Structure formats: structure tokens, C-alpha cells
Amino acid sequence: MTMALIETVNIGQKYAGQYILKDVNLNINRGEVFALIGPTGAGKTTLLRLLDLLEVPASGSVYFDGMDVTDNKSLRLQARRRMSFVLQxxxxxxxxxxxxxxxxxxxxREKEATIRQRVSRALELADMAEYINRNARTLSGGETQRVAIARALAVAPEVLFLDEPTANLDPISTSKIEEVLAHIIGDQKTTVVMATHNMSQGQRLAxxxxxxxxxxxxxxGSPGDIFSTPQKKEVAEFVGVDNILSGVIVNRDNELVTIDIGGNLIQAISDYPIGEEVHALIRPEDITLAPRKDASSARNTFEGRIARIFPVGALVRVEVACGFPLLAVVTKRSAEDLSLAVNKRVYATFKATAVHIIKRWN
Ligand SMILES: Nc1ncnc2c1ncn2[C@@H]1O[C@H](COP(=O)(O)OP(=O)(O)OP(=O)(O)O)[C@@H](O)[C@H]1O
Ligand SMILES: [Mg+2]
Known part of the structure; x- marks a missing residue:
């Protein structure tokens, strides 16, 4: 039996009589990298402060290494000696x-020789060895963050907590920090719990x-699970499923179902019965655009007009009005090859297997 290193049972937190964290049940396993992902104000920092035992929950219980540490001061202190934190x-x-x-x-109260050895090892891990004699107040944001990571690592924690390790950093400093973290994760047996609002960072590291x-x-779930099979509309939106269409299952042929989306019929694979109210989730990168109706085996093809085009980095996002709005993403190159332009007629195509169906709860 594998026992979780940290386990929470129905923990909640409230400020000024208002619950801002409700019934959180989590297991964090030894040696894993667990990322808490959510938008600003979601409660990530609040939850981290309960997991790292800086605060006592208003309700529920926290277990560390099998012991109930919810409100036992000396057990909490002992557990905290096995953790370290990098603050937001x-x-x-x-x-x-x-x-x-x-x-x-x-x-x-480590010996000076031990300190010297641990500090240089930690600075190496954080790729900050060459800054050893600099005054820390003169460092850039990214370098400051790496010093904080080195300080947390120097005590060789069993659990490392990181709150938004790359918030407010530019892309280069961000990938530098991610590189350092990936290295730590690969190198040590440390359990890592991190909070981030950056989905792709979570996918890369967790x-x-x-x-x-x-x-x-x-x-x-695993990054793959969350990304490909979000179970709620809010999660789907958060992980970048731009096409979320509400409809009803109106027909079924074995696994192949037909969904009525406001009078438009799309086909998908699903176990849900006829009559079920569902959301059809389609990733924009799974939609292809063509000037003519092609003879592909994809089951869903819709004629429409381009409503909007907007570039995002090396890609172009194209909104097609085809009875319902569909967002597709293509490379700049293929946007040019297809001479995509607002009002132009196009055919949008996606496979039945590219449609992920979730039940509508709201
Ligand atoms: N000490 C406090 N008193 C009152 N409200 C608080 C306190 N700490 C947090 N909150 C509120 O709790 C909610 C969750 O805050 P929290 O800092 O946990 O969010 P977060 O997910 O970490 O956000 P961010 O991504 O911006 O860091 C917010 O609405 C915040 O204003
Ligand atoms: Mg926070």
C-alpha cells in the first residue's frame, strides 16, 4: 500500500466568516511533482499555506506522513522541519x-563546513554559483527567485513548496527557472508541490x-488527462478548449452519437444516451480549414464565413461562423496558402474523435 505523504480530508479555510476554500480532499504522494493550477484568487496560496502547515484549517484534517497534524503544535513543527517553501x-x-x-x-545550527558544502551544491542546482558573493538585493527578479530556490533546497527538504515560481518573470527567466526546477525534480527525490496559474508550466513540470x-x-489527474479530458466546462475553458458547444444527443449508432447544437448536427464518440444534455468540446488545433469541401473521412464538415482573424505568435486564430462560432488555429504559412480573409467562405472540418463530450451540469 502506498501511503500519501500529505493528505487532506475536507479541509476548508475562511476569512471574515466567508469560506474561500471548501472541502479540499487531496493526496500528495512521495516523490511526485504536484501542481495546483487555477486563476488568480482561486485559493492556491491559501491551500499551500494549509499544506505546508503555516496555517490551521477552519475545518477538516491534514495528515503528514500518516500523522494527524491538523492542530498538534509539536507535530506540526516536526513536520515543518522536513519542508521548505519558496514564497510567491x-x-x-x-x-x-x-x-x-x-x-x-x-x-x-549546522556546522560551518556542512553549510559551505550545502550552499555551493544548492547554488549549483539553481545555476547561481557565480553570484555567490553578490549582495542579494542587487539581483534581478529571476535571479532573486533562483536564490530563494537555492535557500529552500540547501536544507535538503523532503517536500518543497513553490508558490508561483515564475509569476511576473519574462519568458527567458521563466524558462531558466523551469530548467532549474526540472533539474531538481530529475536529480532529487524531493516531493514538489507548486502553485501556478500557468497551465502549460504545469504540463511541463508536473x-x-x-x-x-x-x-x-x-x-x-495527469497533465494529459486534464488537457484531453476535462470533466467540467470551467476546466475545459481554463485548459484552452476554445470551442465549447452546448447541445443534446439526438441519435446514436453504437458509439457514434449525433448532437444537435442549436439546429446544427455534429457527430462524436460518446457513451451518453439519447436525450442527454452535453457540451461538445473541440480544440481549435483539431479543426482544419479548406477552400472546398474535401473528401476526407472526417465526419464533421461545416460551411461558413470567416468572422475574425487574429495572429498569436507563429499561429493565426480564425473564427468561423457556420451556424455556430468555431475557433480554428492554423500556422501563418497555411493562413497565407489558403489566403484566409474576413468574410471569405471556408469549410471547417473535424473528426468525430476530436470531439470530447461532457455532461452539462449547469
Ligand atoms: N488574509 C486574508 N484575508 C481575507 N481574504 C483573504 C486573505 N487571504 C486570501 N484572501 C482571499 O482569498 C481568496 C484566495 O486567495 P489566494 O491568495 O489563495 O488566491 P491565489 O489562487 O493564490 O491567487 P493568485 O494567483 O493571485 O496568487 C482571494 O479572494 C483573496 O482575496
Ligand atoms: Mg497566490
Missing amino acids: KPVVFNMSVYNNVACGLRWR DRIGVIMNGEILQT
Whole structure:
């Protein structure tokens, strides 16, 4: 039997009499990288502060390594010695990088020789070795974050908590930090719990993701699961499923169902019965656009007109009005090849297997 390193049972938190975290049940397993993902204000920091035992929940229980640590002060203290934290807004002291990274070890009264060895190892892991003598207050945002990570690592924690490790950083500093984290994750047996509002960061780093919104965990699963089979409309929206169409199943032929989307019929694979009210989720990258109706085996082809075109990096997002709005994404190159333009007639095509069906709850 594998026992979770951290387990929460129905934990909640409230401020000023209002619940901002409700009935959170989570298992964090030894050695895994768990990412809490959700929009700003969702409750990520609040939940991290309960998991890392900085705060006591208003309701429910927290277990660490099999022990109930919900409100036992000495057990909480013992558990916290096995953890370290990188805060959302890391604080560095007005002293050298070396001393900043050493402070956790000094609190633990380690020998100076041990401190020297651990600090240089941690700075190497964070790729900050060359900054060892700099005053930490003179560092950039990304470098400050890496010092905070080195400080957290220096004490060799069993669990490392990271709150938005790349918030407010530019793309280059962000990928630098991600590289450092990926290295730590690969190198050590540390359990990592991180909060981020960046879905793709979660996908790149995490073994498992918990999607949190409005103080509730809506879904947990592997990045692949969350990305390809979101179970709720809110999760689908959050992970970038741009086409969420409401309809009703009106026909079934074995696994192949027909869904009526306001008078338009689309085909999909689903177990739900006739009469079920559903959302059909279609990723924009699964839709192809063509100037003519092609003879492909894809079951869903709709004629429409281009309503909007807007470039995003190397890609172009194209909104097609075909009785309902469909958002497709194509490369700049194929947008040029197809000479896509507003009002132009196009055929939008997607396979029945590209449609993911979820039950409508609301
Ligand atoms: N000490 C507090 N007193 C009152 N309300 C609070 C307190 N701490 C957090 N909140 C509220 O709880 C909600 C969740 O906050 P939290 O900081 O956990 O969100 P978050 O997911 O970390 O957001 P972000 O992505 O912006 O960091 C917010 O509405 C916030 O205003
Ligand atoms: Mg936060």
C-alpha cells in the first residue's frame, strides 16, 4: 500500500466568516511533482499555506506522513522541519547570496563546513554559483527567485513548496527557472508541490495536476488527462478548449452519437444516451480549414464565413461562423496558402474523435 505523504480530508479555510476554500480532499504522494493550477484568487496560496502547515484549517484534517497534524503544535513543527517553501514574493536579505542561502542551515545550527558544502551544491542546482558573493538585493527578479530556490533546497527538504515560481518573470527567466526546477525534480527525490496559474508550466513540470477554482478542486489527474479530458466546462475553458458547444444527443449508432447544437448536427464518440444534455468540446488545433469541401473521412464538415482573424505568435486564430462560432488555429504559412480573409467562405472540418463530450451540469 502506498501511503500519501500529505493528505487532506475536507479541509476548508475562511476569512471574515466567508469560506474561500471548501472541502479540499487531496493526496500528495512521495516523490511526485504536484501542481495546483487555477486563476488568480482561486485559493492556491491559501491551500499551500494549509499544506505546508503555516496555517490551521477552519475545518477538516491534514495528515503528514500518516500523522494527524491538523492542530498538534509539536507535530506540526516536526513536520515543518522536513519542508521548505519558496514564497510567491520571495524575500532576500541585505547580505551576500551565500549568506542568504546559508540562513536556513544556520537556523538549524549546522556546522560551518556542512553549510559551505550545502550552499555551493544548492547554488549549483539553481545555476547561481557565480553570484555567490553578490549582495542579494542587487539581483534581478529571476535571479532573486533562483536564490530563494537555492535557500529552500540547501536544507535538503523532503517536500518543497513553490508558490508561483515564475509569476511576473519574462519568458527567458521563466524558462531558466523551469530548467532549474526540472533539474531538481530529475536529480532529487524531493516531493514538489507548486502553485501556478500557468497551465502549460504545469504540463511541463508536473506528474499530477489539481485544478482549483473558486476555492474548490474541480479535477485532479495527469497533465494529459486534464488537457484531453476535462470533466467540467470551467476546466475545459481554463485548459484552452476554445470551442465549447452546448447541445443534446439526438441519435446514436453504437458509439457514434449525433448532437444537435442549436439546429446544427455534429457527430462524436460518446457513451451518453439519447436525450442527454452535453457540451461538445473541440480544440481549435483539431479543426482544419479548406477552400472546398474535401473528401476526407472526417465526419464533421461545416460551411461558413470567416468572422475574425487574429495572429498569436507563429499561429493565426480564425473564427468561423457556420451556424455556430468555431475557433480554428492554423500556422501563418497555411493562413497565407489558403489566403484566409474576413468574410471569405471556408469549410471547417473535424473528426468525430476530436470531439470530447461532457455532461452539462449547469
Ligand atoms: N488574509 C486574508 N484575508 C481575507 N481574504 C483573504 C486573505 N487571504 C486570501 N484572501 C482571499 O482569498 C481568496 C484566495 O486567495 P489566494 O491568495 O489563495 O488566491 P491565489 O489562487 O493564490 O491567487 P493568485 O494567483 O493571485 O496568487 C482571494 O479572494 C483573496 O482575496
Ligand atoms: Mg497566490
